[in-house]
Amino acid sequence: MSSVYLANFTKCSLIVPETRIIAGLLLQGVEPREWERQVYELNVLQKRTAKTAATYANLARTRLQTMEEDLWYLVHEGSMPVATHAVLAATVKFSPLFGDFLRTVVRDQFRRFSTHLELRHWDAYIEDCQRAQPDMPGLSDSTRGKLRQNAIRMLAEAGFIEDTRSLRLRSQAIEPAVLNYLRQQNEQYVLDCLQVCP
Known part of the structure; x- marks a missing residue:
């Protein structure tokens, strides 16, 4: 991807249950006023605060x-x-910083027949990104921590690692329906990011 990397997944991971609800609202074509009613008044996402x-x-x-x-x-x-894999596809397209981690680092670990991912892999990746993209916004220690935490969570939620503690790698086949959509839409970058397992 040619765009500058953005730290746009500090707030949450894949949030699949919530995204399913939001997808329903988008499919209904709700107007802005109804969107606000659903999110704030009816609290369809069942969150503790409006924020x-x-x-x-x-x-x-x-x-x-x-x-x-x-x-x-x-x-x-x-x-x-x-x-889950459909949300992952949209997340990768929206967050190339995460997508390229899958496409390069995670793929490389599978190619090396590594059994585990390590937190240092993410830290080294971020350092490489900042060297390669001088225009990339600077990241505070807390932002780096949140990005790493959510990146690892997303890998676990999508099935590429067993859990966020062990970081044991798992070969993960992407759901055919998602692959078919991405191929029909010529989403080659996203396909490259998702198909990293042997």
């Missing part, structure tokens, strides 16, 4: 809007594995 609800709703919508309605349908109506 958290808004953060999750807006991030889920922005990720989904990088893709077409057919993907929204997979998120909303698909099985949990399909929805």
Whole structure:
């Protein structure tokens, strides 16, 4: 990707259950006033504060809007594995900083027959990114920590590692329905990011 890397996943990970709800609202074509009613008044995402609800709703919508309605349908109506990989696809397109970690570092660990990912892999990757992209915004220690935490969570949620503690790598086949959508839409970058396992 040629765009400057952005630290745009500090607030949450894949948030699949919430994104399924937001996909439903997008498919209904709700107007702004109804969107606010659903998110704030009805609290469809079941969050404790309006701020958290808004953060999750807006991030889920922005990720989904990088893709077409057919993907929204997979998120909303698909099985949990399909929805998860569909959300992962939208997240990768919205967050190339995470996508390129999958495409380069995680793929490399599988090629090396490594059994585990290590936290230092993410830290070294961020250092490399900042050297390669002088225009990349500077990252505070807390921002780096949040990015790493959510990157690892997303890998676990998508099935590329067993859990966030062991970091044991798992070969993960992407759901065919998601692959079909990405191929039909010529989303080659996203395909490259998702298909990293042997």
